[in-house]
Amino acid sequence: xxxxxxxxxADEAFRAEARTWLRAHVPAVPLPSLExxxxxxxxxAWEAELAADRWSVVSWPTAYGGRDAGLIRxxxxxxxxxxxxxxxxxxQNGINLLAPTLFxxxxxxxxxxxxxxxxxxxxxxAQAWSEPEAGSDLASLRSRAVRTDGGxxxxxxxxxxxxxxxxxxxxxxxxxxxxxxxPHQGLTYLMFDLRAPGVTVRPIGRLDGKPAFAELxxxxxxxxxEDVIGEPGQGWRxxxxxxxxxxxxxxxxxxxxxxxxxxxxxxWQAQGRPHSTSERVADALIGARxxxxxxxxxxxxxxxGASIGPESSLNKVFWSEYDIALHETALDLxxxxxxxxxxxxxxxxxxxxxxxxxxxxNEIQRDIIAERLLGLPKGRR
Amino acid sequence: xxxLLDTEQRAFADTLDTMLTAADTPAVVRDWSRGEHTSGRALxxxxxxxxxxxxxxxxxxxxxxxxxxxxAVAFVELGRHAVxxxxxxxxxxxxxxxxxxxxxxAKRLLPAxxxxxxxxxxxxxxxxxxxxxxxxxxxxxxxxxxxLTPAPGGPHRPSLxxxxxxxxPPPGGEILATGPQVxxxxxxxxxxxxxxxxxxxxxxxxxxxxxxxxxxxxxVQFGVPIGSFQAVKHRLADAKIALEFAxxxxxxxxxxxxxxxVAAAKVMACExxxxxxxxxxxxxGAIGYTAExxxxxxxxxxxxxxxxxxxxxxxxAALLRGxxxxxxx
Numbered sequence: 001x002x003x004x005x006x007x008x009x010a011d012e013a014f015r016a017e018a019r020t021w022l023r024a025h026v027p028a029v030p031l032p033s034l035e036x037x038x039x040x041x042x043x044x045a046w047e048a049e050l051a052a053d054r055w056s057v058v059s060w061p062t063a064y065g066g067r068d069a070g071l072i073r074x075x076x077x078x079x080x081x082x083x084x085x086x087x088x089x090x091x092q093n094g095i096n097l098l099a100p101t102l103f104x105x106x107x108x109x110x111x112x113x114x115x116x117x118x119x120x121x122x123x124x125x126a127q128a129w130s131e132p133e134a135g136s137d138l139a140s141l142r143s144r145a146v147r148t149d150g151g152x153x154x155x156x157x158x159x160x161x162x163x164x165x166x167x168x169x170x171x172x173x174x175x176x177x178x179x180x181x182x183p184h185q186g187l188t189y190l191m192f193d194l195r196a197p198g199v200t201v202r203p204i205g206r207l208d209g210k211p212a213f214a215e216l217x218x219x220x221x222x223x224x225x226e227d228v229i230g231e232p233g234q235g236w237r238x239x240x241x242x243x244x245x246x247x248x249x250x251x252x253x254x255x256x257x258x259x260x261x262x263x264x265x266x267x268w269q270a271q272g273r274p275h276s277t278s279e280r281v282a283d284a285l286i287g288a289r290x291x292x293x294x295x296x297x298x299x300x301x302x303x304x305g306a307s308i309g310p311e312s313s314l315n316k317v318f319w320s321e322y323d324i325a326l327h328e329t330a331l332d333l334x335x336x337x338x339x340x341x342x343x344x345x346x347x348x349x350x351x352x353x354x355x356x357x358x359x360x361x362n363e364i365q366r367d368i369i370a371e372r373l374l375g376l377p378k379g380r381r
Numbered sequence: 382x383x384x385l386l387d388t389e390q391r392a393f394a395d396t397l398d399t400m401l402t403a404a405d406t407p408a409v410v411r412d413w414s415r416g417e418h419t420s421g422r423a424l425x426x427x428x429x430x431x432x433x434x435x436x437x438x439x440x441x442x443x444x445x446x447x448x449x450x451x452x453a454v455a456f457v458e459l460g461r462h463a464v465x466x467x468x469x470x471x472x473x474x475x476x477x478x479x480x481x482x483x484x485x486x487a488k489r490l491l492p493a494x495x496x497x498x499x500x501x502x503x504x505x506x507x508x509x510x511x512x513x514x515x516x517x518x519x520x521x522x523x524x525x526x527x528x529l530t531p532a533p534g535g536p537h538r539p540s541l542x543x544x545x546x547x548x549x550p551p552p553g554g555e556i557l558a559t560g561p562q563v564x565x566x567x568x569x570x571x572x573x574x575x576x577x578x579x580x581x582x583x584x585x586x587x588x589x590x591x592x593x594x595x596x597x598x599x600x601v602q603f604g605v606p607i608g609s610f611q612a613v614k615h616r617l618a619d620a621k622i623a624l625e626f627a628x629x630x631x632x633x634x635x636x637x638x639x640x641x642x643v644a645a646a647k648v649m650a651c652e653x654x655x656x657x658x659x660x661x662x663x664x665x666g667a668i669g670y671t672a673e674x675x676x677x678x679x680x681x682x683x684x685x686x687x688x689x690x691x692x693x694x695x696x697x698a699a700l701l702r703g704x705x706x707x708x709x710x
Binding site: 001002003004005006007008011072083258261262265269273278279281282283285286287288289290291292293294296297299300301304311314317318363365366367369370371373374375376377378379380 | 384385387390590594597598606608611613614615618625627628629632636637642648649697698700701704708709
């Protein structure tokens with residue numbers, strides 16, 4: 001098969017259908033920040049609107065609310081979604097992190113129970129990975145899962161739990177076997193209710209004060225066996241096995257950056273094309289194109305049967321640093337209007353600052369690139 | 382959409398890589414830099430026999446092209462092996478002559494370029510690369526005059542890359558074409574020049590990364606390989622990121638051949654190669670700063686290619702010039 005950037009007529013028809021739907025449904029006035037109570041509710045309602053016409057999870061099987069659309073059509077949907085100025089996705093933790101794990105390691109019962117309400121926004125998920133003493137060294141986590149009749153009792157503290165201030169449920173790793181030879185052994189992957197007895201959620205204000213994440217205090221929180229994903233004790237493998245597949249591609253779609261770069265370019269043109277920022281505007285456009293084509297190449301390899309693996313670290317460092325540079329350029333271009341915090345650019349800027357930190361810090365990603373892609377020897381971190 | 386090289390294209394790259402690895406290109410580059418062109422000419426013929434120059438020449442003029450994707454694939458390998466000579470200029474000349482309304486010059490000159498019998502150089506700006514040995518020497522003067530120039534009279538100016546020999550085109554010579562067709566054809570040729578230069582730069586960057594990774598695994602200080610130090614790893618990781626994102630941009634540019642995509646690829650490939658060169662020099666330490674050590678052949682080329690056929694700023698300006706309200710990509 002020959003190299004080709006053109007999409008098939010059927011894929012283009014799918015794109016056109018998405019574009020038409022979005023044009024008719026995207027709110028004319030931007031929703032309030034999803035990191036506020038009011039905004040969270042508005043974004044949840046938007047998820048329901050998407051789901052009603054099967055646009056919330058296009059790549060999922062139809063049985064769970066998707067369209068069986070595949071990776072390429074998902075990429076096209078994302079391009080249209082962000083080009084249309086549609087709202088941020090309040091359910092992205094569930095859709096991008098938990099759902100792939102359920103597809104690979106969950107039971108049919110779990111998928112049927114968990115995925116449809118995730119797709120509709122009825123249940124919004126938060127992640128519960130980090131702990132006060134376990135950040136980049138995640139495997140050193142201490143929160144416990146202790147066996148009890150019909151399930152597990154969770155105790156300990158989780159932190160930096162994105163969306164947990166307003167979300168319904170959470171997923172994460174817990175130590176179910178103490179004293180294993182290696183720290184990543186004896187961990188179990190569990191889902192739990194953020195409103196269950198024994199759970200205390202303490203919201204944390206991010207840099208701008210909005211409660212974008214939270215601390216979770218767990219005191220003998222009961223979780224039934226049906227909410228364990230994969231085998232008890234195998235949680236590390238369960239969590240990591242999906243880290244290297246298409247998740248590396250789907251965490252941030254190129255559509256988001258293509259749309260942001262286009263908006264930056266419009267802003268620059270509206271400001272009279274100032275020479276002082278032309279280099280940075282050009283680089284934002286170039287970076288968006290590079291990210292799109294990098295993703296197309298990775299998607300093509302994936303569809304050819306290749307696994308993605310540590311290449312996703314290249315992707316993560318690139319988009320997270322790109323996103324900050326793009327928003328910095330916009331704020332600089334705006335001059336005094338770059339200071340007010342109530343603009344989309346300011347909101348996007350604050351959001352972008354977290355990118356190099358979460359989902360594996362960029363320092364960890366660079367270690368992975370150096371050791372696993374370049375073959376350099378392991379050393380002290 | 383299938384954005385991957387096919388089996389034949391990958392095999393073509395492998396064939397060139399094998400051939401150039403066996404050719405001991407560093408020795409050829411050093412001969413070339415001294416003005417001894419015998420080994421370089423021999424290598425040129427082998428590159429031509431592999432079909433590289435024919436990719437830029439249409440079948441009507443005894444070529445195999447135009448095939449920009451395969452050409453980009455080939456130029457990555459030429460860059461990876463630091464092959465000297467007016468490679469980009471030969472391809473650019475082919476593109477320019479092909480794009481003229483008047484087919485006479487193409488009929489006359491292109492078959493020999495496709496076969497490798499003759500080499501070409503071309504000055505659009507102040508210099509013509511390797512004009513002392515090129516068989517066909519073109520100059521675009523003013524916006525609309527294309528000349529076949531006489532052999533250079535004076536000495537060349539040295540380039541930061543000793544393998545690149547810069548000649549000012551002398552006045553006079555035969556006028557090949559005039560008028561708006563020259564302006565139009567020069568713009569087309571510039572796109573080909575930028576694509577080939579971007580590909581060559583990407584190859585240069587990939588070679589620099591490979592050699593530096595090998596070096597830091599072997600070089601021991603404080604009792605351990607320096608490649609185990611995080612400061613070293615992270616610089617190399619950044620070089621890897623830059624190169625791996627330039628690669629799809631290059632392939633995309635070769636597929637669309639739009640001015641905007643090609644300009645983007647030129648900026649990113651040349652920036653990636655240059656960043657990698659800076660990292661390679663730093664991580665090699667003093668040995669990397671010597672002319673004698675072969676790393677210098679790629680280090681200096683990364684600098685020269687950055688401004689050849691459009692500096693990063695010129696390419697960014699070209700990209701921004703065509704922007705309107707529409708989606709840029």
